[in-house]
Amino acid sequence: MSTLNRITLKRVEDVIASLNDQKGASAIAIQRRIQSEHPDMKAEQRKELLRAVLLEGLDTGRLRRPHGSKVGRGLVGRFLLGTSAERLPTIPEIEVNTTQPQEEEEEEDPPVAAGNLTFDLEEPCTPAAYIQRVQEKRDRLVSQCQEAEKYLNYRNLPAHALEQVRMAVGRCRLITSNSTSPLARFEELCHEAMTLGGDNPYKPDLNDLDGYWEVVELEVQKIDDLFEKLNDIGELQNSSQKL
Structure with a gap:
């Protein structure tokens, strides 16, 4: 070097x-x-x-x-x-x-020791790329929601399991279709960041988008956890049908 x-x-x-x-x-x-x-x-x-x-x-x-x-x-x-x-x-x-x-x-200023650095670093993301990520997450969540809705037709599903299904479907619909959800709000911020000119003193910069994206991922992860529980319900239902 x-x-x-x-x-x-x-x-x-x-x-x-x-x-x-x-x-x-x-x-x-x-x-x-x-x-x-x-x-x-x-x-x-x-x-x-x-x-x-x-x-x-x-x-x-x-x-x-x-x-x-x-x-x-x-x-x-x-x-x-x-x-x-x-x-x-x-x-x-x-x-x-x-x-x-x-x-x-x-x-001869000694180099800083790299050590055992095994973590990954994300590449910098532009507002347009963030919008693409939003669409990909929205499409994935909508698809998962449609699959989860099938559980509502299971007649012998326990009441607590039905409640989990309704919760997962409801929260998924909220974040993918509500105009005030973190996903929708983040998409608006990306469009604001891409707008040229203007006198908006609160126009988000890339640093703001990076931080807000972490909030979005936290909310999406909560819904993913709910869908993960539904997979266990589906496996249990399939096992009972084979008996």
Whole structure:
């Protein structure tokens, strides 16, 4: 790796120091900042730099997860800046051999250890791509809802099972067809973000969309969990019919 694109502690510190949005930023938004500051850096190297930034920021307390963040997704998600810089641990100075020329001292700035980084990073998403994701989720949920409605015709289904079916179908219809559902509202935000010009001071940016998308995924996951329970009901019903 060339000196220009090598991940060094100084480069990591520079990225962390540039994060001054008190509302917080998603990992994807930080990745965009790295891309804008290092346009010549290869994509894999930008990802490695992002990993190092998030790990260093979390370890030192300069980045922290907001309440309710989805930790299970690894380092993908939203992060907030630490509120007390005075309490942060100091970065240890790197010992340098003074007999070497100054140019070599700077060049030998040790790379940040990558460690066992097995998590995946999502690629940055545009408003148009987010709209496509919304449509894909809506189509999938509608299809699942149609399958679940068949359980309502089972005459010997227990009352508690019928209640689970009605709950899953109702919540699915709500999120896919209601104009005020998180899915519909997110789609509106994407269209607003794509609108050129205008004087709307609350026009969402990509960072806003990244954060709201996590809310959408949480709501969809709740419905997926309900449908998962219905699969157990279907298997039980099929078993009883064979007896």
